[in-house]
Amino acid sequence: MxxxxxxxxxxxxxxxxxxxxxxxxxxxxxxxxxxxxxxxxxxxxxxxxxxxxxxxxxxxxxxxxxxxxFVLGVGDADTPMLALYQHLGWVRAAAESVMNHEDYEHTELAACPITTWLHAHASELPEVETSLAEHETVHILGREILQVRQSGTREELHRLLGQLHGHSHRFQEGLGQAVKDMRDNAAVAKAQPPPSENTH
Known part of the structure; x- marks a missing residue:
């Protein structure tokens, strides 16, 4: 793998x-x-x-x-793909709630693993503010879906679902590119020789 x-x-x-x-x-x-x-x-x-x-x-x-x-460890949880997998869990639940007409347990922005990961690596990630804003929009739409489920129309729900899918896709694409750029930058920095010290 x-x-x-x-x-x-x-x-x-x-x-x-x-x-x-x-x-x-x-x-x-x-x-x-x-x-x-x-x-x-x-x-x-x-x-x-x-x-x-x-x-x-x-x-x-x-x-x-x-x-x-032998004891299997928990592994290194500091990986964007693990955080993204956990994030996508509630996004799928939100989409299924629209299709199946059921409520779902929304994950708040502050509690989302991606929020923690983005802030922890903010200094390394190119255009991190864009990723944070897109991620926040996904959570706002998820919350709106939950609210509209209570009193809104099916048309409103499907409109929000389309927006959720669109913003979620853009967030995933942006995160993937940002992580690639972060790793490329780290590899370049590692390959550079250390600065020489002038001794007189």
């Missing part, structure tokens, strides 16, 4: 996982190589993980001791 870099990657992985869960099959993800992988896949309720993040190849006689002592 390669770490999902774009929201589309995350949606693709999630779709495969949901297909397996719907069919009632046990899911094993191979190539789990980072703590970020573990955090995301645990959130997706994957049954089995395999990869270097779990263990490196070992001699047969070492397996018994490894199994007795």
């Amino acid at each position: 390669t770490q999902p870099e774009k929201p589309q990657d995350l949606i693709f992985v999630e779709s495969l996982v949901n297909l397996g869960l719907a069919m009632g099959v046990l899911i094993t993800v191979e190539g789990v190589e980072t703590e970020a992988h573990i955090a995301l896949l645990r959130e997706m309720k994957i049954n089995y993980l395999q990869g270097y993040a779990i263990a490196r190849p070992m001699e047969a006689e070492a397996v018994a001791d490894f199994v007795r002592s």
Whole structure:
């Protein structure tokens, strides 16, 4: 498994996982190589993980001791894809509430994992204010859907749903590009030689 870099990657992985869960099959993800992988896949309720993040190849006689002592960690939760996955959970719930005429539990902006992640990495993210504003708009629309569910019309709900999908898509695209730029900038900075010190 390669770490999902774009929201589309995350949606693709999630779709495969949901297909397996719907069919009632046990899911094993191979190539789990980072703590970020573990955090995301645990959130997706994957049954089995395999990869270097779990263990490196070992001699047969070492397996018994490894199994007795192994404890799977929670993984590194400081990843935008994990936060985005959690964020998209309530966005989907809002959309389903419109289609199924049911209420849903709205996640407030301050409690959304993406809010925490964006603020934690604000100094590294290009155009972070744009991402924050688009993210806030998505939450405002989610709250409006909940309110209109109480007293509004079906036409109003579908109008809000269209806006929710549009802003959510723009936010995901913008976040994906911002994270890519952030990582590219970090790689360039790491590759640059340290400044030389003039000694006289």
